[in-house]
Amino acid sequence: MYPSRFGYEAPKSIEEAIGYLTAGAGEAKILAGGQSLVPMLKLRFAAPEMLVDINSIPGLDYINIGADGSIRIGALVRHEDIERSEELKTAQPTLAAAAHLVADPIVRTRGTFVGSVCHADPQGDWAAAMTALGGHIVVQGPKGKREIAMKDFVLGPFQNALAFNEIAIEAVIPAPQGTPVGSYLKLERRVGDFATASVAVALNIQGGNVVRAGIALAGVGGRTIDATEAASVLVGKPLSEDSILAAAEAVAAAAEPRTDHRGSSDYKRQIVKTFVSRILTGIANSEQKVA
Amino acid sequence: MSSLYDEVTPTPPSDVPTRRVTIDVNGEPRTVDVEPRLLLAHLLRQGLKMTGTHTGCDTTNCGACTVLFDGRPIKSCTMLAVQADGHSVETVEGLASASELHPIQEGFKQEHGLHCGFCTPGMMLAAKALLEENPNPTEDEVRWALSGNLCRCTGYQNIVKSVLWAAEKMRAESN
Numbered sequence: 001m002y003p004s005r006f007g008y009e010a011p012k013s014i015e016e017a018i019g020y021l022t023a024g025a026g027e028a029k030i031l032a033g034g035q036s037l038v039p040m041l042k043l044r045f046a047a048p049e050m051l052v053d054i055n056s057i058p059g060l061d062y063i064n065i066g067a068d069g070s071i072r073i074g075a076l077v078r079h080e081d082i083e084r085s086e087e088l089k090t091a092q093p094t095l096a097a098a099a100h101l102v103a104d105p106i107v108r109t110r111g112t113f114v115g116s117v118c119h120a121d122p123q124g125d126w127a128a129a130m131t132a133l134g135g136h137i138v139v140q141g142p143k144g145k146r147e148i149a150m151k152d153f154v155l156g157p158f159q160n161a162l163a164f165n166e167i168a169i170e171a172v173i174p175a176p177q178g179t180p181v182g183s184y185l186k187l188e189r190r191v192g193d194f195a196t197a198s199v200a201v202a203l204n205i206q207g208g209n210v211v212r213a214g215i216a217l218a219g220v221g222g223r224t225i226d227a228t229e230a231a232s233v234l235v236g237k238p239l240s241e242d243s244i245l246a247a248a249e250a251v252a253a254a255a256e257p258r259t260d261h262r263g264s265s266d267y268k269r270q271i272v273k274t275f276v277s278r279i280l281t282g283i284a285n286s287e288q289k290v291a
Numbered sequence: 292m293s294s295l296y297d298e299v300t301p302t303p304p305s306d307v308p309t310r311r312v313t314i315d316v317n318g319e320p321r322t323v324d325v326e327p328r329l330l331l332a333h334l335l336r337q338g339l340k341m342t343g344t345h346t347g348c349d350t351t352n353c354g355a356c357t358v359l360f361d362g363r364p365i366k367s368c369t370m371l372a373v374q375a376d377g378h379s380v381e382t383v384e385g386l387a388s389a390s391e392l393h394p395i396q397e398g399f400k401q402e403h404g405l406h407c408g409f410c411t412p413g414m415m416l417a418a419k420a421l422l423e424e425n426p427n428p429t430e431d432e433v434r435w436a437l438s439g440n441l442c443r444c445t446g447y448q449n450i451v452k453s454v455l456w457a458a459e460k461m462r463a464e465s466n
Binding site for chain 1: 307308310326327328330349350351352354357360363364365366368369370371373374376417435436438439440
């Protein structure tokens with residue numbers, strides 16, 4: 001399988017890349033890790049006239065953890081960089097839990113975190129994790145930078161909020177209030193398959209109470225599902241069996257699964273409920289140990 | 292009748308813009324003109340006539356086309372050849388020396404790690420990347436590292452044994 005013909009540029013700066021996007025007038029596309037884009041080019045689902053390869057732009061491969069616990073992830077951070085980051089294991093448990101479940105180990109050496117979020121696959125792990133974390137994407141265009149909250153960034157399946165001449169340059173996870181806890185669970189038929197159902201949970205706990213509860217789902221709807229409203233039942237109190245059950249049921253109700261070869265709609269909803277409950281119970285048990 | 296694989300040749304028609312790239316392939320600099328859409332796997336196989344790199348699924352699933360790119364395993368059907376400009380690529384042809392098999396190849400021979408052999412080059416390169424970082428992996432770690440590579444013959448058991456055999460031999464050699 002071969003992509004259709006396209007032009008190719010490998011700029012050395014973000015400004016130069018934006019210049020190519022502007023000149024492309026909507027027919028140019030950014031190439032980062034390429035682990036979704038190249039397959040789409042080969043299947044000719046995508047046929048841009050120009051690829052702007054950002055891999056030669058220096059200084060985009062950072063994971064910065066601020067003194068306040070906020071995290072900034074540059075556009076060329078690969079999945080495996082997240083997986084291997086010792087700092088993130090404690091600073092951001094939801095990301096750390098998801099990292100080794102993204103695609104397969106060989107795709108993870110090349111695919112990028114920010115690129116995956118931009119791809120806005122309804123089954124994408126990072127878009128779900130970023131949504132649960134209440135993160136935002138910093139984008140840069142000819143007129144400078146702007147921030148787009150995750151809930152406004154993913155518009156639908158494979159649709160993001162970037163203008164044609166904007167580049168997503170970093171993903172930002174805001175500073176937690178208290179301690180960030182959470183996890184990520186994914187059911188897949190085998191490594192590398194798309195998720196049957198995935199659940200991202202990101203809580204902040206302060207003084208024994210949940211002060212922020214973010215939950216998002218992948219694979220159980222036509223887009224990344226933000227179930228943070230359903231998770232609000234957890235906020236303002238410690239985790240308890242009752243609140244965990246209530247959250248698991250509310251989040252499962254927020255899923256929009258469809259019956260397909262990976263399972264029935266009911267089955268997937270049940271998986272969501274089980275995963276939410278399993279993650280929250282795990283957190284509650286470890287909190288008890290700490291206390 | 293032309294086959295699908297004639298559609299993009301290593302030397303495209305004269306009116307198609309190409310870029311000159313230099314790629315270090317198994318330690319040797321290779322300079323070629325490629326059109327941007329040429330995939331690295333096809334440059335290796337058709338342009339450089341190194342057919343040890345296999346293309347299996349062509350959809351980023353199977354890992355048969357795995358090569359080492361600056362030392363890390365990637366699926367060469369999912370990278371453009373033009374992106375390898377200035378980088379190093381190691382293929383299965385780079386494993387053995389003129390007189391001896393690489394310990395990983397020897398392991399696959401000793402433990403019967405292949406039946407049809409189609410997935411084997413990708414398996415061996417994924418294994419090499421693992422053993423360079425982790426010379427003493429557990430069985431679980433081997434299985435995990437190879438989970439992006441599909442084999443439809445062996446049930447994986449002997450592949451895992453082969454890699455563990457190679458790990459032991461490589462440890463013994465480095466002592």
